[in-house]
Amino acid sequence: MKLATIKDGSRDGRLVVVSRDLTQMTDAAFLARTLQAALDDWARVAPHLATLAQSLETGAVPAERFHEHDAASPLPRAYQWIEAATDAAGPDDGPELRQGASDAILGPREPILAADEAWGIDLGGGIAVITGDVPMGAEPAQAREAIRLVMLVNAVALRGSADSPAGTDGRLGAASPTFSPVAVTPDELGEAWDGGRLGGTLCVDLNGKPLGRVDAGIGTRFDFPALVARAARTRRLTAGTIVGSGTVADQPEGGQGASIEAGGSGHSSLAGLRRAEAAGGADPRTPLLGFGDTVRIEMLDERRHSIFGAIEQSVESV
Structure with missing residues (x-):
């Protein structure tokens, strides 16, 4: 449903x-x-x-x-929003998680607000799940059974300079996330949901042009049972906790991937594109988001019908 x-x-x-x-x-x-x-x-x-x-x-x-x-966000405010850090692992090679703001989640058509473009505003297309209650120390199999709903997410990151409110790693003063208009039960997704990952092309557009067309099934480094179990390792999770995949990446093991213009799958964040541009030693040429830019994130089924509805946001000054 x-x-x-x-x-x-x-x-x-x-x-x-x-x-x-x-x-x-x-x-x-x-x-x-x-x-x-x-x-x-x-x-x-x-x-x-x-x-x-x-x-x-x-x-x-x-x-x-x-x-x-x-539609508002499926959960306009949530008890927890936890996201996997893209291309990062904890000391035991498990997922590294970051806790974000979830007290005022943006609706799927609400603008991304910032006071200054120097905050380094970036989009972050990914997948997220909403859990039921998860006991502390849950194993991945137990965590899998606690997954109630699946959504798309734009995990907006602030990658600004050291003197910006965002800090240098995007965690201080982090922006509110945005989720798809519709949350879907795993059984409704059919074979696209394998119990841990959602297969299918995540369509990310910037200013009406394709930025990324990455398969979410292979573009997420850790599956959701592993992420949920990691989050519950030292505490219990209450029903309504949201866990995100991290930015879906063309090369989840650390490769940079090729842009759509170069015949690749593109990127689900501008940071990913900028890393690819810098891989050859040149300075990144693509800027981060600026006022007036627009972002669209969506996933289609095999009949080209939208599964979750679309996240559509503009970037606006406060």
């Missing part, structure tokens, strides 16, 4: 079930007012949501048009 949160003037919005083709929706607030409420009572609520989703497909329940621009 596919779930979304519709803006209704409240902080956490209203939960709806969305049709597979993303054209229709039906109210689910009588089952759970918000997605967080559904996650908190997933064992009881999820079967009823699945029945509602099937009824929506057959026209057996009242429906209205689903407009992506009316």
Whole structure:
């Protein structure tokens, strides 16, 4: 099933079930007012949501048009947002994780705001999952069972200079992430979801032109059970925790990959493109994001239909 949160003037919005083709929706607030409420009572609520989703497909329940621009983030605020550090590993070669801001998650059509382009604004196309409760010390198999929903993410990074609010590594003053309009249960993804990774081409556009067309199934270094288990190694995770793959990369083992213009799969971040440009010893020629730039992130199924809806954002001055 596919779930979304519709803006209704409240902080956490209203939960709806969305049709597979993303054209229709039906109210689910009588089952759970918000997605967080559904996650908190997933064992009881999820079967009823699945029945509602099937009824929506057959026209057996009242429906209205689903407009992506009316959607907030599936979780407008979340208990945790944890992301894998791209091309980095911990001391035991497991994933290195970074904790980001999740108290005010951007909607899929909300602008990326910054006070200064010198903050070094970068996009970061990736995949994310929402978990149920995960006990401390969970093994990957146990972590896999706790994955409730899958989304796309634009994990905006601030790569500015040492005197910018972003610091030099993008962790201080980090920007809020943005997630796709729709969150999807793993069973709905069919063979594209192998239990740990989502296969399929992540389409990343910058200013209307292709920047990346990377297969997410091979472009993520660690699978999600490993990431979730790593996050739960020293603490329990509560339902509604979001874990991100890190930027989907053409060469997850450290290679730089080729741009689309050069016949490659391109990149899901400008940092990746700039590293590729610098690989031959030259200075990177592509700038990071500036005011007025636009970003679009989407994934299509085999029939060229959008699976999660699209993240579409402009970069604007505060």
